Amino acid sequence: MSAPTPPIGRPLLDPTEHFPALAALRSAVRAGDAEAVRTAFAPLTDEDDRALASSVVAGTPDCEPFLRKAAAERPDDPLPRSLLADRLIRVGWEIRTDHRAEHVSAQQFEGLHAHLRQAEILLIDVCAAHPRYALAWYLRLITARGLELGGGEARRRHDRLAEHHPHHYSGQTQLLQQLCPKWGGDWDTAHAFAHDRALAAPEGAPNGALVAVAQLEQYLDLAEKQNKTAAETYLRAPEQRTAVLEAAARSVLHPAARTDAHQSVAAHNAFAALHSVAGRHVEAAPHFRALGDRATEFPWGYVGVDHAAAFVRHRKTALAKG
Structure with a gap:
């Protein structure tokens, strides 16, 4: 016998509607509460869950000033810098849009690359100081693709991620994009x-x-x-x-x-x-x-x-x- 179908309602596209803890995290970002953000990440031991939580932070409108302040106040903590990098990546891709390359203007590409380069600087420092930090390596797969660094560099970054997190699904989905023909694969x-x-x-x-x-x-x-x-x-x-x-x-x-x-x-x-x-x-x-x-x-x-x-x-x- 198949399991009963749960009640059907409107589709919940926002992950904060799937997982209440993510709604609390978004509220902490909106309130500019750095300690509450750290507390929200503390119990997340699954790296894919951390990648999702980071995307919730990055998708919070007007959060960049808060994230820059948090990163400046805790320069040795990899989390604020990674969250800021994720936000910069998000803004850059919004400028580019999700259209195929032939439908993206030179100005849009310039905006994307400018934001990705800022993110790269942050993430390079995080990975140098914290070589096992999965969130930073995962984000660097996205910047590698956007900056058109090629499949070899994307593979290298994925291999560094996989050294300590061999089944990182979010990272694998990013490399899979790179391996498709639209990105040179x-x-x-x-x-x-x-x-x-x-x-x-x-x-x-x-x-x-x-x-x-x-x-x-x-x-x-x-x-x-x-x-x-x-x-x-x-x-x-x-x-x-x-x-x-x-x-x-x-x-x-x-x-x-x-x-x-x-x-x-x-x-x-x-x-x-x-x-x-x-x-x-x-x-x-x-x-x-x-x-x-x-x-x-x-x-x-x-x-x-x-x-x-x-x-x-x-x-x-x-x-x-x-």
């Missing part, structure tokens, strides 16, 4: 990396979703460069279906999976989106049941301009059929 390498990291991770870990993300990336690329029919044909091929089903069974659909972890939420969304786009609504249903209302902006932005509407539309179909 190729599909064979991207899919091989996703498959390898999915198998290397413990059972129940979210890393299996890398397989789904890689397929979604190629789907989007085919839809843009050829047409939607070619993209859907690719996704519906038996070998693609088998690969993603096996990855899901080993990760978020495995009995050992953590249902309360944000990265499990992100992984379920990736699997649900992939199956939905491929027309496999029955196979998307278990992921939607696990999610309830917990949506994420990525990858639903790949499915529709309105993230929430895409999630709701496909959830309705999947739960009706599966």
